[in-house]
Amino acid sequence: MLTKDQALELLHKHTLNQNLRRHMFAVGVTMKALAQKLGYDPQEWEVLGLLHDADWEETKDKPNEHTKHTLNWLKEIGISEGPIVHALMSHNRKFTYLAELEGKMEWALETCDELTGFIVAVTLVMPDKKIASVKIESILKKWKTKEFAKAVDRTQIAQCEEKLKIPLHEFIQISLSAMQNHHEELGL
Numbered sequence: 001m002l003t004k005d006q007a008l009e010l011l012h013k014h015t016l017n018q019n020l021r022r023h024m025f026a027v028g029v030t031m032k033a034l035a036q037k038l039g040y041d042p043q044e045w046e047v048l049g050l051l052h053d054a055d056w057e058e059t060k061d062k063p064n065e066h067t068k069h070t071l072n073w074l075k076e077i078g079i080s081e082g083p084i085v086h087a088l089m090s091h092n093r094k095f096t097y098l099a100e101l102e103g104k105m106e107w108a109l110e111t112c113d114e115l116t117g118f119i120v121a122v123t124l125v126m127p128d129k130k131i132a133s134v135k136i137e138s139i140l141k142k143w144k145t146k147e148f149a150k151a152v153d154r155t156q157i158a159q160c161e162e163k164l165k166i167p168l169h170e171f172i173q174i175s176l177s178a179m180q181n182h183h184e185e186l187g188l
């Protein structure tokens, strides 16, 4: 299985933008916490989070290729199947048609990918811009404000209730706590 060190090596090699790296760290720590909550393999879920946008810098102008580069890098190190590969295949399915969202790991990525961005947006409007100052109430208040972080698809995040059986409130708290515990890596 792909180790966290291997994932980090690929991530650092192919992603130079610090904010983009931090996005993957945020999704990684949230995925790990969700795996712990749901009884899955925390390392596997974290690795998926760390790699899910690893090829974004190379593919941002070629949406049909996003995830395909990462899948090729994995092939080069002998990994061409398994849960992480399948989940990566489903991540950009609207463009690649490689796989559908099926298991909990796929749905966790789908929902927390958007949520972590929303939490960062809420952090950045705090007076001290520190994630330590963010409370679940601050997030829920902004959630209801449609003009705030308009680009974040709330419906996508709220699918945690149906697909992961985690109430939205708890889902947000899991991600917030995970991100707060790793605030240094996230620059927050």
Ligand SMILES: [Fe+2]
Pocket: 052, 053, 066, 091, 092
């Ligand atoms: Fe992506």
Ligand SMILES: [Fe+2]
Pocket: 023, 027, 052, 053, 113
């Ligand atoms: Fe992402």
